[in-house]
Amino acid sequence: MKGGTMITRLNYCFSLVLFLFFTLPARSQDKYPQHYFINPLDIPISLAGTFGEIRSNHFHTGLDIRTDSREGLPVHAAAAGYVCRINVSPYGYGHALYIRHPNGFVTVYGHLSRYNAQIAAYVKNKQYELQKFAVDLYPKPDEFTVNKGDTVAFSGSTGGAEGPHLHFEIRDDKTEDPLNPFLFDYSVADGIAPVIAGISFYPLNDSSDVNGSHNPVYMKTVIKANGYALSCPGGEVEACGCVGIGIRTYDLARGSENRNGPYSEVLTDGTDTLYYQRMDRLSFASIRYVNGHVDYAAFKKMHETFEHSFLQDNDKLDIYRKLTNRGIIRFSKGVVHHLKYAVSDFQGNCSTMQFDVRSATAPASIFHDTVKYRGTINWKKAFDYRYRGMAIHIPAGAVFGNLRFNCSAEADSQRTICPVYHVLNEYIPLNTSYTLKLAIPASLPDSLLRRAVVVQMEGSKISAVGGVYDSGSITAHPKTFGNFSVMLDLTRPIIKPVNIYKDKDMSRTAAIELQISDNLSGIAAYNAYIDGRWILMEFNPKKDIISYTFDNHVTSGRHHLKVVVADNVGNTNIYEADFTR
Structure with a gap:
């Protein structure tokens, strides 16, 4: 990129930041203490993920710090305090640790491979006491006090991590x-401005269109001397009526190909700020509203993240700093709107994009939907509907705007025991789950009905939603719309030994490993016993492996292993083997 281009873009961004600083509440260094927390690792901070980055169904609530593709790096307490929570899970944060500090903040460390010796002993004792691998523990304030810099754990890739960090x-x-750690004076070496990869346009009612289309319009961008520009066939965008704008943008860091999230996004129309978002703070109570913040259909169909620079009716996110008319633009009377995006990372690297949209004097056409709908969902109210053995209840606030409701049914397939119900489609976002109740044949014996499970069917993919059977029907709580039916799970879980077999000498083996899986309803529980005593087996869902690392619970000699695995409808399988140690 030419130096003049960067200077032009930085000058514009600097002017915009000054304007927003003096017209909006700015972040306060008194509110976020500086130089209080230290780097939790011994290596410079390099990011694999940023705060506020958009993930599936949620925003990322912290920093993903790279560990040079290694596990086992010492993790230090970022400041003095005490361990207030320890969570062990096969999912999410995996092995996680929470430290409460006297200044009103809590630091969280996730995807750990293990805890320090003292904490690890405490956790293991609790796991044996509760006879559970997954535990959520809350030690007393005086049990594990720490000083700044103390080694509390070691880095790893447990839980939902796709690699070590x-x-x-x-x-x-x-x-x-969760708060943006960069507010607390953390920093990274970064001289790369965010990328603006695409722009999207959304006609918002039946009399709105963009370039004659009532559907969303997606355009790519090109880089030019003065910033990004639209790669637009015909060279012009024309719109009519109420239209929302969206952006596909991401941030790059030196030495990494990760597409991280930017810190702020601003959309202006001439001198007016239409939309300004900034990633300072998030709330777990509203984190699933990300599904309405993004173009959910594009996310699911094209695997691309376009963020709306306007608000849907039911949007309760706390990331918006300034909005004009909820970010919605009304194009009318041939007026040309001079629009400009400025996208920045926390280090102040900024990219801009300017584009004009001409207002059409009249809509190209009025959209007439010829589909016969069965009702309308008012996003503010609960919605109930019954149809051919299906009952649905959508709670108030579950959808992001008023929605025309439709459903249909087709005959049972060879695999299902009731019709396949089509409920709207999988590309419509939801903020929360709803209730789906499906009637199933009363002629089936109770022993089979107890093995029934609601499934979602998308093409050849079948996934279990769960459900509880009662009085001729099964009730589940899906988090997406789509195609649903009921299947019977009559197959026991599979237990496949990985490194053990009958009468094996395990003296030189560090651990016992078995692979467990289920064909439909999913694994509900597993337990393992050696000589009749419960043993702790960790579960790695990425490999479907359960493993017991030999410790003082097993002495030298001959032993008997028994593993019991149950699925979510009660099918059970048992694996047994004798071994020596």
Whole structure:
């Protein structure tokens, strides 16, 4: 990129930031103490993920700090305090640790491979006491006090991590809201401005259109001397009526190909700020509203993230700093709107994009929907509907705007025991789950009905939603719309030994490993016993492996292993083997 281009873009961004600083509440260094927290690792901070980055169904609530593709790096307490929570889960943060600090903040460390010796012993004792691998523990304030810099754990890739890294958060202790760690004077070496990869346009009612289309319009961008520009066939965008704008943008860091999230996004129309979002604070109570903040259909169909620079009716996110008319633009009377985006990372690197949209004097056409709908969902109210053995209840606030409702049914397939119901489609976002009740044949014996499970069917993919059977029907709580039916799960879970067999000598083996899986309803529970005594087996869902690392619970000699695995409808399988140690 030419130097003049960067200077032009930075000058514009600097002017915009000054304007927003003096017209909006700015972040306060008194509110977020500087130089209080230290780097939790011994290596410079390099990011694999940023605060506020958009993930599936949620925003990322911390920093993902790279560990050079290694596990086992010492993780240090970012400041003095005490361990207030320890969570062990096969999912999410995996092995996680929470430290409460006297200044009103809590730091969180996730995807750990293990805890330090003292904490690890405490956790293991609790796991044996509860006879559970997954535990959520809350030690007393005086049990594990730490000083700044103490080694509390070691980095890893447990839980939902796709590779080794440390997930690091700072939370407000009173509200539990995650805060952007960069507000606390953390920094990274970064001289790369965010990328603006695409722009989207959304006609918002039946008399709105963009370039004659009533559907969303997606355009790519090109880089020019003065910033990004639209790669637009015909060279012009024309719109009529109420239209929302969206942006596909991401941030790059030196030495990494990760597409991280930017810190702020601003859309202006001439001298007016239409939309300004900034990633300072998030709330777990509203985090699933991300599904309405993004173009959910594009996310699911094209695997691309377009963020709306306007608000849907039911949007309760706390990331918006300034809005004019909810970010919605009304195009009329041939007026040309001079629109400009400015996208920045926290280090102040900024990219801009200017584009004009001409107002059409009249809509190209009025959209007439010829589909016969069965009702309308008012997003503010609960919606109930019954149809051919299906009953649906959508709670108030579950959808992001008023929605025309439709459903249909087709005959049972060879695999299902009731019709396949089509409920809207999988590309419509939801903020929360709803209730789906499906009638199933009373002629089936109770022993089979107890093995019934609601499934979602999208093409050849079948996934279990769950459900509880009662009085001729099964009730489930899906989090998406789509195609649903009921299947019977009559197959026991599979237990496949990985490194053990009958009468094996395990003296030189560090652990016992078995692979467990289920064909439909999913694994509900597993337990393992050696010589009749429960043993702790960790579960790695990425590999479907359960493993017991030999310790003082097993002495030298001959032993008997028994593993019991149950699925979510009660099918059970048992694996047994003798071994020596």
